[in-house]
Amino acid sequence: MAAAEGAGSQVKSAVRTVELLEFFAGRPGMHSLASVQESVGYPKSSLYMLLRTLVDLGWIETDATGTRYGIGVRALLVGTSYIDGDEVVAAARPTLDRLSDDTSETIHLARLDGTSVVYLATRQSQHYLRPFTRVGRRLPAHSTSLGKALLATYTDDQVRALLPETLEPLTEHSHTDREKLIEELAVIREQGFAVDREENTLGLRCFGIAVPYRTPARDAVSCSVPVARLTTAHEQMIKDALFDARDRLLLATRHL
Secondary structure, X not given: OHHHHHHHHHHHHHHHHHHHHHHHHOOOOOEEHHHHHHHHOOOHHHHHHHHHHHHHHOOEEEOOOOOEEEEOHHHHHHHHHHHHHOHXXXXXXXXXXXXXXXXXXXXXXXXEEOOEEEEEEEEOOOOOOOOOOOOOOEEEHHHOHHHHHHHOXXXXXXXXXXXXXXXXXXXXXXXXXXXXXXXXXXXXXXXOOEEEEOOOOOOEEEEEEEOOOOOOOOEEEEEEEEHHHOOHXXXXXXXXXXXXXHHHHHHHOOOO
């Protein structure tokens, strides 16, 4: 019995470690022990010991006072190894480069992870007015063209099982009603691409397309353009370039 209880305690410690790392990954900056404890709800004494262990191992860092905590450099090393070892990211590089050259705009490759999309690769626009997005950024799927393009490869019932009825908005243009989103997903399935109309960032329009090398799709590509620079002709060129990129990516990932 003692051995079983010890094993259970070890499992709980592992779960808490992962939850702590996810807490810091989702909240950049430094946080006090009290604010971390308020968010995760662990007993303060055990939380402190776990934090000190992670600090000693390099997964968590502290400030000069030793009283505030943030994500450590080892987390970056693990994240980088995921990107470096991902076959889709490697296969997509030539296509992302070409799409960037063809459109002169910011390009993203992202993956659906639960109810969010995570950015795996980006190509920054050379224009002075451009969005900035980092690899590893996580955004709600319902507020991005990438996420909506991927959700459209699911059935309506699968989307209902995945998303809550009320959706959290990022801007005044974001979907807040799941059923309204599902109505848009039907349009996306028919036209083959999704549009984020300032739903993620004000002043920015994004066009996304899923890469269905598996069903449902898990990866998508997008092109982001400031509304101030978007013309009808430029929009059509971006859509054409995205369809071409999807076909190229399907060829590049056919062995996966």
